[in-house]
Amino acid sequence: MDPVTQSAQISSSQGFADGQNSATKESKLAAKDLIHWRDPKKSGVAFGLSLLMLLSLAAFSIISVVSYLLLALLCVTITFRIYKSVVQAVQKSNEGHPFKALIDKDVSIAPESFRKHVDASLTYINRALKQMSHLFLVEDLVDSLKLAVVMWLLTYVGAVFNGITILILADVLLFTVPPVYEKNKTQIDQYIDLARTQVNTTIAKLQEKLPGAVKRSKTE
Numbered sequence: 191m192d193p194v195t196q197s198a199q200i201s202s203s204q205g206f207a208d209g210q211n212s213a214t215k216e217s218k219l220a221a222k223d224l225i226h227w228r229d230p231k232k233s234g235v236a237f238g239l240s241l242l243m244l245l246s247l248a249a250f251s252i253i254s255v256v257s258y259l260l261l262a263l264l265c266v267t268i269t270f271r272i273y274k275s276v277v278q279a280v281q282k283s284n285e286g287h288p289f290k291a292l293i294d295k296d297v298s299i300a301p302e303s304f305r306k307h308v309d310a311s312l313t314y315i316n317r318a319l320k321q322m323s324h325l326f327l328v329e330d331l332v333d334s335l336k337l338a339v340v341m342w343l344l345t346y347v348g349a350v351f352n353g354i355t356i357l358i359l360a361d362v363l364l365f366t367v368p369p370v371y372e373k374n375k376t377q378i379d380q381y382i383d384l385a386r387t388q389v390n391t392t393i394a395k396l397q398e399k400l401p402g403a404v405k406r407s408k409t410e
Contacts, residue, residue, distance in 0.1 A: 224236055225364055225365055225368045226368050226369060226372065227365075227368075227369050233365065236365075237361070237365045240361050241358070241361055241362070243255070244354060244357050244358045244361055245358065246258075247354050248354045248355070248358065267289070270288060271287075271288060271289070274288040325337050332393060332396060332397055335396075
């Protein structure tokens, strides 16, 4: 391979990676703005729709919810199409199909965009697999014990709440905790630091007493 071609390929790979990082950062910023209610209208719509969807799933099966949503969408589009056809017939106009602009719009997914999202997902999947290996193969005894305690507590949570209820609570917390934290950041950070200090002290004592526990260095 000649140097010019190799340089072009390297530049292309770097450009693709930069574009991927830029898209990821933009997505994170958009999500952050949404849950911090930077634009109340967008956040309100997102919160309302997500909560309505979860409440619907709590009352009906997912098949029923999806079917009702698609049926409602079809009713709206069919009604609008008939209405525009009647108006055009009465006015004897020739405006054409009311959704022509949307029909002509290219909705296909570009290969570059698809690969970009697959690569981004693959990064998170590999990170999750590495973390699972770390925990379930007991690379660090304290971390594995902490996971065991969390799983044990979740068995009690699962006995009280079902999955949909937990998702509803998570959705409510996702859209309420960030703005509350922003308004009371100083006081909340003080309590978090106290709790973190207490937890770190307890973990340090456990690491000294547990046999075979891997002690973390101060730099970690």
